[in-house]
Amino acid sequence: MRYDQARWTREDGDGSEDTYEPLLAEKRSAEVAVEDGPLPDDLTRESVDLPDLSEPELARHYTRLSQMNYGVESGPFPLGSCTMKYNPKFTEDVAALPGAGIHPARSAASTQGTLELRHHLQSYLARIGGMHSVTLQPPAGAAGEFTGILVAKAYHEEHGNDRNEIIVPESAHGTNFASAALAGYDVVSLPSAEDGRVDVEALEAAVGDDTAALMLTNPNTLGLFERDIEEIADIVHDAGGLLYYDGANLNALLGRARPGDMGFDVMHYNVHKTFATPHGGGGPGAGPVGVVEELAPYLPTPQIGESDGEYERVEPEHSIGKVHEFDGNWLVLLKTYAYIARLGDSGLSDTSAKAVLNANYLASQIDYEIPFSPFHHEFVASAGRDAADVAKRMLDYGVHPPTTKWPEIVDEALMTEPTEAESRAALDQLARAFDRAAADSDEALETAPERTAAGRIDQADAARNPRLSWQALFEE
Amino acid sequence: MSETGRGSPFAPHTDSETAAMLDAVGVDSEAALFDIPEEVRFDDEFGIRPRDEREIRREVRLHLDRDDDLTEFLGRGHYDHYVPSMVDHLADRSEFLSSYTQYQPEVAQGFLQSLFEYQSLLVELTGLEIANCSMYDGASALGEAATLALRVRSVDGNRVLIPELLAEGRRAVLENYLAGTDAVVETYPMDDGNADCTELEAVLDDDCAMVYAENPTVRGTIEEGLEEIGDLADEHGALFCLGSDLVALSLLEEPARVGADVVVGDAALGLGASGGLGLGLFATREEFLRQVPGRLVGAGEDSSGKRAYTLTLQTREQHIRRERATSNICTNQAWVALRAAMHAAWLGPDGLVNLAEDCVTNASDLAERLDDVEGVDAPAHDRHHFREFAVRTDRPAADVRKDLEGEGFAVHAIDEHLVQICVTETNTGQTDDLVDAFEVVA
Numbered sequence: 001m002r003y004d005q006a007r008w009t010r011e012d013g014d015g016s017e018d019t020y021e022p023l024l025a026e027k028r029s030a031e032v033a034v035e036d037g038p039l040p041d042d043l044t045r046e047s048v049d050l051p052d053l054s055e056p057e058l059a060r061h062y063t064r065l066s067q068m069n070y071g072v073e074s075g076p077f078p079l080g081s082c083t084m085k086y087n088p089k090f091t092e093d094v095a096a097l098p099g100a101g102i103h104p105a106r107s108a109a110s111t112q113g114t115l116e117l118r119h120h121l122q123s124y125l126a127r128i129g130g131m132h133s134v135t136l137q138p139p140a141g142a143a144g145e146f147t148g149i150l151v152a153k154a155y156h157e158e159h160g161n162d163r164n165e166i167i168v169p170e171s172a173h174g175t176n177f178a179s180a181a182l183a184g185y186d187v188v189s190l191p192s193a194e195d196g197r198v199d200v201e202a203l204e205a206a207v208g209d210d211t212a213a214l215m216l217t218n219p220n221t222l223g224l225f226e227r228d229i230e231e232i233a234d235i236v237h238d239a240g241g242l243l244y245y246d247g248a249n250l251n252a253l254l255g256r257a258r259p260g261d262m263g264f265d266v267m268h269y270n271v272h273k274t275f276a277t278p279h280g281g282g283g284p285g286a287g288p289v290g291v292v293e294e295l296a297p298y299l300p301t302p303q304i305g306e307s308d309g310e311y312e313r314v315e316p317e318h319s320i321g322k323v324h325e326f327d328g329n330w331l332v333l334l335k336t337y338a339y340i341a342r343l344g345d346s347g348l349s350d351t352s353a354k355a356v357l358n359a360n361y362l363a364s365q366i367d368y369e370i371p372f373s374p375f376h377h378e379f380v381a382s383a384g385r386d387a388a389d390v391a392k393r394m395l396d397y398g399v400h401p402p403t404t405k406w407p408e409i410v411d412e413a414l415m416t417e418p419t420e421a422e423s424r425a426a427l428d429q430l431a432r433a434f435d436r437a438a439a440d441s442d443e444a445l446e447t448a449p450e451r452t453a454a455g456r457i458d459q460a461d462a463a464r465n466p467r468l469s470w471q472a473l474f475e476e
Numbered sequence: 477m478s479e480t481g482r483g484s485p486f487a488p489h490t491d492s493e494t495a496a497m498l499d500a501v502g503v504d505s506e507a508a509l510f511d512i513p514e515e516v517r518f519d520d521e522f523g524i525r526p527r528d529e530r531e532i533r534r535e536v537r538l539h540l541d542r543d544d545d546l547t548e549f550l551g552r553g554h555y556d557h558y559v560p561s562m563v564d565h566l567a568d569r570s571e572f573l574s575s576y577t578q579y580q581p582e583v584a585q586g587f588l589q590s591l592f593e594y595q596s597l598l599v600e601l602t603g604l605e606i607a608n609c610s611m612y613d614g615a616s617a618l619g620e621a622a623t624l625a626l627r628v629r630s631v632d633g634n635r636v637l638i639p640e641l642l643a644e645g646r647r648a649v650l651e652n653y654l655a656g657t658d659a660v661v662e663t664y665p666m667d668d669g670n671a672d673c674t675e676l677e678a679v680l681d682d683d684c685a686m687v688y689a690e691n692p693t694v695r696g697t698i699e700e701g702l703e704e705i706g707d708l709a710d711e712h713g714a715l716f717c718l719g720s721d722l723v724a725l726s727l728l729e730e731p732a733r734v735g736a737d738v739v740v741g742d743a744a745l746g747l748g749a750s751g752g753l754g755l756g757l758f759a760t761r762e763e764f765l766r767q768v769p770g771r772l773v774g775a776g777e778d779s780s781g782k783r784a785y786t787l788t789l790q791t792r793e794q795h796i797r798r799e800r801a802t803s804n805i806c807t808n809q810a811w812v813a814l815r816a817a818m819h820a821a822w823l824g825p826d827g828l829v830n831l832a833e834d835c836v837t838n839a840s841d842l843a844e845r846l847d848d849v850e851g852v853d854a855p856a857h858d859r860h861h862f863r864e865f866a867v868r869t870d871r872p873a874a875d876v877r878k879d880l881e882g883e884g885f886a887v888h889a890i891d892e893h894l895v896q897i898c899v900t901e902t903n904t905g906q907t908d909d910l911v912d913a914f915e916v917v918a
Contacts, residue, residue, distance in 0.1 A: 005583060009782070019783040020585060024593055024821055032825040034727060038836040039860055043698055045730040050600055050825040055562055058821055062566040062590070069586030071574035079576055086486050087574050090529040097533070099540040101748060103550040106543075106886055107877075113542030127522040139612040139754070140807035142794070150655060178794035178804035182623075184656025187799040225511045255518065262516045272807070276486070280811025281587040282577040282771065283610070284753060287807075320655075322648035324754075325553055325615035325742075331753050338536065343484055344526025350483030353506040357489075360509055361497040374511045395583055403579070406795075423488040424497060447779065452582040455779035459581070462776030462788045466765065468606050469596040473775055473783075 001429060003075070003398025006067035007453045020454060021064045024051035025470045068453035069281075070400055076422055076430045078362075080378045080403040080415030081173065081221055083251055083273035088342065091277070091335035100334055104326035108312050115311035118327075119304045121337045122288075128340075128348065129247075129267055130260025131290030135299045137328045141248065144268025144287025145179035145215070147300060147323045151266055151291060152213050152242045153183055154298040154320050161240060163212035169198060171222065171407040173248055176215045185212060192409055196222045196372040198232055207239040217246035218262065219253070221407045221415070223359065223375030233263025242266060242295075247287075250274045251419065252356060252377035255349025259290075266291045276421075277335040286332040302327075352377070354420035358427060362418050365431035367438060371410055378417035380410045381434075387412040389445035390437045396451045397433035546886040547906045551864040551898025552694055553614060553643050557723065557831070558901050559748040563818045567746075572814060577771070577807075581786040582778070588785035591773045591810060594817035601725040602739040602759040603732025608770040610809040611756030614719060615646040617740035618688065619653025620758065620769040620803055624738065625686035625715040626657055627767050627802070633683040633714070634659045637676070640666045643694050659685065669697035669857030669866070673704045680712050690719040690741075691728055695896070696839060696864030697857050698728060706735020721745075722757070722816060724862055726825075727832030737761055745823075746815030755812040766792060769803030771810070831901070835863040838899045838907075843867070845911050846897070851918040856894055864898035866890060869918055879917035885910055 008021045019026075030052035034044050053061070070077075077084035094100070099113075108115060122134040138144040149166065156163050166180040169190045180187050188206055193199035197220065207214070214236045218226045226232060236243050245259035245267035251274050253259075259267045271286045272279045279285065291299060300323050302313030343351065355377040363370055368381035381402075383390045391401035391414070402416040414434075418427055437445070449456065467473050489497070494506075503509055527535065548556065567573065571586065578584035591609040598607035611617040622636050636654065638647060640663040651661055664687075665675040671689055680687065687709040691699040699705075702718070709716035718736040720728065721744035731739045743755035760768060766789065774788035794801040823831060839861040846854040846867055855865035869876045870893070877889035885906075888896040899907065 017780075017782060021589065023589070023596075025596065030825050032829055034829055037727070037829075037833045038840070039698065039727070039833075043700065043729060043860060044727055045733075048600065048726055048825045048829060050597065050828065051821050052824045052826070053821060055560075055822060058818070059562060059566060062818060063569070065586035065589055066566070066569040066571040067586065068589075069571040069575055070580075070583035071571040072576075073570040073574050077576065079579070082576055084574075084576050088486060090533070092568065092573075094533055094536050097537055097540055099543055099545075100536075101753075102543060103548045103556065103886065104554055105550050105552065105888060106546070106548070107881065110544040110546055110881055110886065113539040116542070117536065117539045124522070124524060127524070130518070139616070139809075140805070142804045142806045143612060143616070146652075146804055150652060153655070173806075174793070174795035174798045174801070175804050175806050177798035178801040181799035181801075182653070182656050182804045227511065227513055229516060230513075253512075255522070256510055257512050257516050257518050261518060270807075278573045278811070279576050279807070280573055281575045281584075281591075281814065282810030283807040284612075284809045284812055285807040321652055322615075322645050323652055325613050325643065325645040325649055326754065329753050334536070338532050340524060341527050341532045341535070342529065343486075344524045345521050346482065347484040347486075347526050348522065348524070350487060353509075354484060354487035354489060354494075356509045357494065357497055357501070357506055360501045360503075364500050364502075374509070376510070391580065392582070395580060400576075400583065401580060420484055420487040424493045449582050453585040454582050454782070454784040457581050457776055457778045457784050457786045459776065459786050459788070462774045462786050463791075465776075466772075466788060467775045468772055468788075469592070469599040471596060471599050472605070 001398055004451045005453045008064045021068065023470050024053060024061060028052050075398050076426050077400040078402050078416045078418045078430060079400060080417040081248055083417055083419060085276050085419035086421035087276050087278040088339065091338040094338040095331045095334045101331060112311055115304050117337060119306050119311055121333060122304060124340050125269055125288050126290055129290040130258030131267065132293040133296040133299060134288050134290045135303060136288050136333050137300045137324045138287035138289055139324050139329045140283060140285040141268055141270040141287040142175040142179055143323060144289045145175055146182055147289045148244055148266040148268055149179055149183040150320045151295055151298040154318060155295055156212055158318055163210055165210040166212055167206050167214045169216065171220060171409055172215060172217065173246060176246060196224050196409060197226050200228055200231060203232060203235055207235055207241060211239050211241035213242040213244045215244040215246055217249050219249050219376040222372045222380050223378040224372055225376060229262045248273060249377065252352055254352040256352050260292060266295055271332060271336040275336045275339045277332050284329045284332050286329045286336065351420050358418040358420060358422055362427045362430055366434040368434060378415060381414045381416060382410050383412040383414050385412065387414050390414065392456060393437040393440055393445045393448040394433045395449040397436055399430050399433045546881060546884055547903055548886045549897045549899060549903060549910060550886050550888060552888055552896065553646065553742055555744040556900055556902045557744055559746060559819055560822045562822055563746055563815050567811065567815045567818060573811065578787055585785060588773050590814045590817060592775065592785050594813045595773060597817055597820050598757060598759045601722060603730040604739060604759040605762035606765055606768065607759035608768055609773055610813040611758050611770060612809060613754030613756045614740055614742035615649035617756035617758045618646060618719065619650050621717045621738045621740050622650060622654055622659065622686055624764060624767050626659055628764055629685045633685045635684045636661050636686045637664050637684055638688045639664060639671060639690065641694055669693055669695045669859050670699050671701050671705055673701045676705065677708055680708055682712050684712055684714040686715040686717055688717045688719065692724055692862035695857060695866050696861045697859035698862050702729055702734035710735055722820060723832050723835060726828035743816045746812060746819040753812060755809045755816055767802055768792065770805050770808055834901060838904055839863055839865050842897065842899050842907050846914055849911065849914045849918050852914055863900060864896060866894045866896050869893050869895060871918065876917055880913055883913035883916060885913055
């Protein structure tokens with residue numbers, strides 16, 4: 001398969017080219033004076049200078065931009081740990097049903113149906129995670145981490161525990177460190193053992209009276225299952241700490257194992273990773289948080305409760321308050337509900353089966369060193385040369401490359417997660433892209449990509465000389 | 477594939493392909509691929525019955541039908557402005573909707589340029605030099621502004637001053653953002669809906685890291701003391717953070733002109749009645765560039781010398797800086813930002829100003845008519861209003877709210893004898909009916 005991404009290039013009268021699709025403001029803009037309106041002049045601005053295009057012109061602009069963008073429907077997108085799988089179309093229609101988007105401040109009495117749906121979703125997620133209670137409020141995975149840590153903190157404070165440290169494996173997602181720090185904790189970085197898993201001895205040395213929690217994803221970012229999870233849980237619990245589950249890799253475990261059964265006390269779900277809600281180029285997502293019974297009184301308010309078939313908003317006894325001004329990204333959560341309902345028990349467990357099969361199959365088809373195994377839904381290959389260059393070359397072969405240079409445990413890492421949604425043919429295409437890139441010359445790699453909308457971008461220069469708006473560009 | 481109960485409908489494998497793939501891997505079953513100790517294996521069921529598309533649509537529709545069909549006059553941070561069809565159709569193009577964060581900019585130029593255009597829209601409307609390409613909502617943006625203030629303020633100050641009248645959820649989220657710091661949130665008094673600058677001056681001192689004000693305020697009043705607040709904050713070395721939204725910013729005083737250092741808020745464009753699908757604005761001065769939370773899109777050059785876009789200054793972010801990052805945000809509201817930029821472009825500068833002016837006119841017209849109803853005093857504040865206003869009722873506000881619901885209208889009850897009404901182009905057609913309903917219940 002040959003791949004060429006659409007590319008639109010502006011040609012000036014003299015035939016010179018300086019940009020691709022021009023900015024809206026370069027096409028046509030207008031400065032409109034603000035005067036003679038309903039407000040006195042001293043309360044209003046003087047003017048607004050913004051693009052002024054017709055709908056047909058805008059439709060063409062955004063269509064061209066979309067053609068200069070790669071999505072999971074453009075081809076394979078095996079971005080490890082990001083879990084990009086096909087987003088079914090019907091969930092969009094479900095979220096667009098009349099009445100789905102009511103104002104979040106509507107009364108409980110007038111929105112029983114919506115509250116019931118939210119209650120069902122809380123229950124689905126609790127069952128999937130093996131948790132007692134779930135909040136739907138956090139608007140993203142990292143917001144879920146922050147919420148979970150605040151819940152843990154409130155629990156400790158309520159029990160008079162003065163604990164100021166959170167332990168995070170060095171291979172963890174950067175958000176773990178940042179969320180713990182945002183909640184005011186000192187972060188203790190935990191090295192990995194030689195087999196890529198948690199170093200139990202190092203953990204024993206690290207835990208103590210200061211430990212508020214250990215944050216862990218399982219399988220970890222190398223795709224390895226933490227086999228000692230029960231021992232790890234005991235170590236943390238014996239020291240009086242809590243165990244936090246980062247849900248980023250839950251796709252590998254659906255229907256096979258549950259964080260709650262492994263001893264985790266609090267977890268977040270990344271709905272776009274595990275339940276295929278669209279990520280929309282960076283969000284919105286949603287990051288529901290599940291907790292064991294002991295932690296339920298600390299969840300954000302409101303929780304959706306039910307009694308005698310009536311649904312209501314309730315404030316947990318020791319609630320941390322709110323982590324989203326309204327009730328989270330409800331329309332994303334509604335897509336989550338529809339997705340889970342579509343799959344049910346059999347679909348959820350088949351998801352993990354096929355996700356793990358696909359990762360293992362792809363790994364078996366490429367000629368790369370994969371230092372750690374047995375892995376589940378993702379693996380980390382070593383590029384053996386500059387992983388970023390290999391990735392750029394893979395773009396030319398019609399696939400999105402894996403996550404590069406992370407985790408740092410593997411030299412020149414290519415962290416690869418095909419997900420269950422890729423067919424064998426697509427995996428074979430991916431394998432060819434891996435192997436062709438490996439066989440290409442250094443020169444071919446360094447000048448790649450050539451079939452994408454733009455050529456290789458000098459990111460270092462863009463950071464040294466930040467231009468973050470068209471105003472900044474036009475000033476030059 | 478359309479049948480249910482046989483596995484994931486979104487895993488494209490045929491049985492023979494599965495067998496061949498297992499063979500290639502060298503195992504004899506899918507179960508053999510799982511390296512999970514027996515003690516923690518899950519071999520029970522969730523009890524979730526798979527349904528097909530048609531059944532799920534019907535099921536959700538039946539749920540939603542249980543909600544009362546009310547005309548909403550609700551605002552207080554979440555606004556329903558009409559979103560043109562073009563926005564839905566183009567933002568729904570799968571290259572946008574089904575893409576990820578732009579870690580490979582060469583194949584993500586379309587989204588990057590759209591976000592760059594969104595940032596530029598915010599720069600124009602705020603007059604500040606830089607904007608990020610989204611936060612979760614106005615409340616999270618406010619929280620991030622406060623943590624930024626604590627980082628950039630050179631003195632030891634730890635007080636964050638907010639208006640006495642503020643959306644409850646916004647304050648609650650702010651306090652959680654500050655839970656890991658020694659900062660304290662305190663309020664300054666309001667006078668008839670607006671900031672009381674004399675009282676603000678009295679509580680301001682050099683221990684203040686940030687002063688927050690809103691325009692319009694949560695009561696919908698147009699803040700008249702912004703320049704004074706900006707001067708006061710400046711005198712005491714505190715950051716001045718202003719909350720607003722894209723529609724209001726199109727008409728009201730330019731934040732940079734009144735001394736704002738940070739602008740936060742909810743988008744109000746591109747959302748529609750999106751049930752809390754927010755978009756947090758964040759713009760600030762260039763001097764704080766390296767302290768900004770979240771994603772930034774910058775223009776640069778590609779190998780052919782043409783302008784191209786990329787995520788930039790990522791050394792501020794959690795995936796590089798870990799616990800020393802400016803924020804923990806990773807997933808943001810990029811697609812909503814794309815929608816907001818599309819919506820603003822569709823309106824154009826004339827359309828934006830007209831929409832904002834209509835917000836003022838519609839609110840004052842409706843308040844005037846409600847004022848004629850016996851037992852109703854509107855607006856409760858003798859101020860200019862934007863899009864919403866408080867109404868004083870002789871009867872208890874909670875009863876009025878409940879009775880209005882019986883008449884088919886949703887409004888906020890915000891105090892013992894205050895309800896709040898928000899009017900936009902989406903419900904102006906029902907204002908006659910609302911006035912009639914007030915005649916019945918007030």
